[in-house]
Amino acid sequence: MDVPNGAELRPPRHQVSRTAIWYWTFRAVPGWLVLLVAQIGWQLADPDHAGWHTAGLLATVVLAAAHLVVMPRWRYRVHRWEATEHAVYTQSGWFDQERRIAPISRIQTVDSERGPLEQIFGLANVTVTTASAAGPLRIHGLDQDTAQRLVDELTATTRLAGGDAT
Amino acid sequence: MTEPAAPEPAATEQAGPGPARPGPAGSGLATEPAPPWRRLNPRMLVIHPVQEAIRAMPALVGLLIAGSSSGNGPGWSLLGLGVVVVLGVVRWFTTTFRVTPEQVQVRHGLLRRRLLAVPRDRVRTVDVTANAMHRLLGLARVTVGTGRPDADADLRLDALSAAEVATLRAELLYRGTPGQPAVADQPAAPPDQELAHWRLSWVRYGPFTLSGLVAVGILGGFLAQTLSEAHLDTSRFAALRAVREWAERTPTLLVVLAVAGTLVVATTVASTVGYLLAFWRFRLTRQAHGTLHVTRGLVTTRATTIEERRLYGVELVEPLLPRAARAARCLAIATGLRSRGGERAGERGGALLLPPAPREEARRVAAEVLRTAEPVTVTLVSHGTRARRRRYTRALLGCAALVLATGLAGWLLGWPGWVWAATLASFGGGALLAEDRYRNLGHALTAGTLVAATGSVVRRRAMLGTDGIIGWNVRQSYFQRRAGLATLTATTAAGGQHYDVPDVDLGTAVRLADAALPGLLAPFLAGTTAVPPGPPKPTGRAAPDPQGLDPQGSVTST
Numbered sequence: 001m002d003v004p005n006g007a008e009l010r011p012p013r014h015q016v017s018r019t020a021i022w023y024w025t026f027r028a029v030p031g032w033l034v035l036l037v038a039q040i041g042w043q044l045a046d047p048d049h050a051g052w053h054t055a056g057l058l059a060t061v062v063l064a065a066a067h068l069v070v071m072p073r074w075r076y077r078v079h080r081w082e083a084t085e086h087a088v089y090t091q092s093g094w095f096d097q098e099r100r101i102a103p104i105s106r107i108q109t110v111d112s113e114r115g116p117l118e119q120i121f122g123l124a125n126v127t128v129t130t131a132s133a134a135g136p137l138r139i140h141g142l143d144q145d146t147a148q149r150l151v152d153e154l155t156a157t158t159r160l161a162g163g164d165a166t
Numbered sequence: 167m168t169e170p171a172a173p174e175p176a177a178t179e180q181a182g183p184g185p186a187r188p189g190p191a192g193s194g195l196a197t198e199p200a201p202p203w204r205r206l207n208p209r210m211l212v213i214h215p216v217q218e219a220i221r222a223m224p225a226l227v228g229l230l231i232a233g234s235s236s237g238n239g240p241g242w243s244l245l246g247l248g249v250v251v252v253l254g255v256v257r258w259f260t261t262t263f264r265v266t267p268e269q270v271q272v273r274h275g276l277l278r279r280r281l282l283a284v285p286r287d288r289v290r291t292v293d294v295t296a297n298a299m300h301r302l303l304g305l306a307r308v309t310v311g312t313g314r315p316d317a318d319a320d321l322r323l324d325a326l327s328a329a330e331v332a333t334l335r336a337e338l339l340y341r342g343t344p345g346q347p348a349v350a351d352q353p354a355a356p357p358d359q360e361l362a363h364w365r366l367s368w369v370r371y372g373p374f375t376l377s378g379l380v381a382v383g384i385l386g387g388f389l390a391q392t393l394s395e396a397h398l399d400t401s402r403f404a405a406l407r408a409v410r411e412w413a414e415r416t417p418t419l420l421v422v423l424a425v426a427g428t429l430v431v432a433t434t435v436a437s438t439v440g441y442l443l444a445f446w447r448f449r450l451t452r453q454a455h456g457t458l459h460v461t462r463g464l465v466t467t468r469a470t471t472i473e474e475r476r477l478y479g480v481e482l483v484e485p486l487l488p489r490a491a492r493a494a495r496c497l498a499i500a501t502g503l504r505s506r507g508g509e510r511a512g513e514r515g516g517a518l519l520l521p522p523a524p525r526e527e528a529r530r531v532a533a534e535v536l537r538t539a540e541p542v543t544v545t546l547v548s549h550g551t552r553a554r555r556r557r558y559t560r561a562l563l564g565c566a567a568l569v570l571a572t573g574l575a576g577w578l579l580g581w582p583g584w585v586w587a588a589t590l591a592s593f594g595g596g597a598l599l600a601e602d603r604y605r606n607l608g609h610a611l612t613a614g615t616l617v618a619a620t621g622s623v624v625r626r627r628a629m630l631g632t633d634g635i636i637g638w639n640v641r642q643s644y645f646q647r648r649a650g651l652a653t654l655t656a657t658t659a660a661g662g663q664h665y666d667v668p669d670v671d672l673g674t675a676v677r678l679a680d681a682a683l684p685g686l687l688a689p690f691l692a693g694t695t696a697v698p699p700g701p702p703k704p705t706g707r708a709a710p711d712p713q714g715l716d717p718q719g720s721v722t723s724t
Binding site for chain 2: 087089130137
């Protein structure tokens with residue numbers, strides 16, 4: 001079918017769980033901590049340029065705070081998903097964003113996974129793979145019930161679709 | 167009928183029980199007796215020990231050196247050689263294989279017995295190679311590939327006689343499809359249609375491939391290492407002394423030029439030799455049974471067969487230097503063939519359809535393989551001024567970073583000013599690169615084929631059948647969103663797994679994706695609320711596969 005000029009790909013219908021904001025925040029903390037510890041270590045080892053070091057530390061703290069506040073909320077607004085009986089459609093990212101669409105008939109596996117941090121927040125992610133190494137669709141930050149329901153639903157529709165998924 | 171060719175009983179001495187066959191319940195085949203285990207060709211009793219000895223050469227040399235300090239170097243070394251030879255002989259006795267109706271099985275190992283089994287419908291490639299020793303004894307090595315990225319999953323049979331190879335290849339490749347009888351013995355010689363054959367004049371492209379660069383680098387490194395390790399007194403060799411004296415009385419610039427010239431000559435020679443070794447008597451034919459057959463090689467010969475039902479497209483590849491010489495390569499985009507990941511991966515993976523050859527020839531071969539010239543000749547849709555601006559921004563920002571970094575380093579380390587000034591020239595190069603990248607950028611959708619052209623340093627034109635596309639990724643960086651552009655990626659189980667249309671207008675990207683796979687995007691377009699009229703049926707050839715989750719398509723290489 002022809003798409004009329006100006007037709008747009010709308011975002012997927014469903015948002016992920018709000019808890020995901022906290023999950024993403026906590027997941028980003030260790031990286032910044034490592035950087036801070038390294039900087040403090042450097043300052044202790046080299047006390048001559050205290051002014052520079054303090055400025056560097058301050059910059060890191062400001063950047064970390066901005067990242068930890070902005071990134072998860074931005075991500076939450078971007079991360080969306082939708083599964084119809086014919087296709088799975090996801091949107092992810094924040095600064096750089098990506099939309100992925102795969103027909104149900106091409107789905108090979110549907111996995112749900114819960115990492116330790118995700119378990120703490122009661123979250124799960126769902127990965128839908130196709131025969132292409134470039135095409136897995138990942139939905140992060142779903143609450144566990146939704147994830148389970150989605151997996152069941154996709155498994156059922158995939159079985160109906162049949163074929164060899166390539 | 168689906169009954170596969172009954173493997174003929176060859177070499178029956180050890181018809182061991184083997185593992186129970188995991189035949190599907192209810193299959194009539196399950197009642198057939200398991201075929202006997204077969205052995206490799208007995209002539210391998212000669213080759214295996216030699217191969218093992220060559221492979222163990224560093225260890226043997228190490229033994230010789232380590233042993234000489236205890237006074238008996240040759241003795242230890244001979245003992246080591248004996249062990250290696252025995253291992254080589256044992257390898258022949260411990261390796262057996264068979265082709266059951268469902269699986270190809272290989273058993274090997276002495277202390278750790280291993281059984282490798284591959285379901286026959288997972289066989290993607292049958293690659294036949296023969297090195298000098300093999301050819302002397304009329305043997306060839308068979309690699310049965312499953313198309314999985316880990317090469318460990320491949321079965322290797324080293325080696326069989328030419329006749330055995332032909333039989334095995336026919337068994338594995340032409341196992342018969344419903345409504346078409348399986349080919350039990352070697353397929354009756356069908357009239358092969360020759361699509362391309364190698365010409366001696368193509369050797370002129372050899373130097374441009376730079377394939378010899380690595381060899382020259384290794385050789386140079388080895389020489390330098392040896393000279394410095396051995397603490398050679400260079401003055402003891404007349405030739406070296408002459409070179410050194412010449413270098414001392416000649417201006418530095420001339421010496422640099424001479425060294426560069428030597429490198430260029432050495433690389434040229436090595437690349438030409440490499441080209442000849444790899445592509446000598448290259449021949450691409452289309453055979454009955456719907457296969458493309460590639461044979462090539464001077465000393466080590468290689469034969470690859472690509473099943474056309476697993477072929478979803480063709481890619482024309484032109485790295486900068488061959489492109490300057492108006493040469494191009496042709497790669498197959500087929501499931502089970504890895505065609506990306508390293509410049510030469512496509513050739514090793516068996517996806518090569520044409521070695522560096524005149525561009526017109528490459529275009530003709532691409533059209534022949536695709537059975538339509540349209541994707542090759544069609545005028546591409548340009549991506550417009552915004553895409554061009556992005557090419558320039560990215561190239562020039564890179565140059566600016568370089569200039570800034572050199573300026574800073576020069577200021578801190580006190581480099582002479584001309585170093586920094588010289589980096590300013592990179593802006594010229596960056597602009598040229600950006601312009602070329604923009605001019606090569608384009609896409610088209612014609613004759614059921616998505617054409618995506620990209621690149622400058624390596625220019626690629628991927629022509630991918632829409633029936634091979636299994637999904638879309640639309641990626642937008644922050645800056646792409648501001649420019650209203652997107653990178654549309656067609657994902658596929660074939661070849662490079664994904665083919666990109668970079669920096670295309672977002673609306674155009676959506677229209678292109680929708681036109682290529684009608685219906686898939688419809689429910690997700692703004693303004694549409696209704697369920698699409700029918701299920702998106704992207705492939706017309708989803709043959710039921712008992713494995714369910716297997717990438718379709720098969721490329722077989724013989």
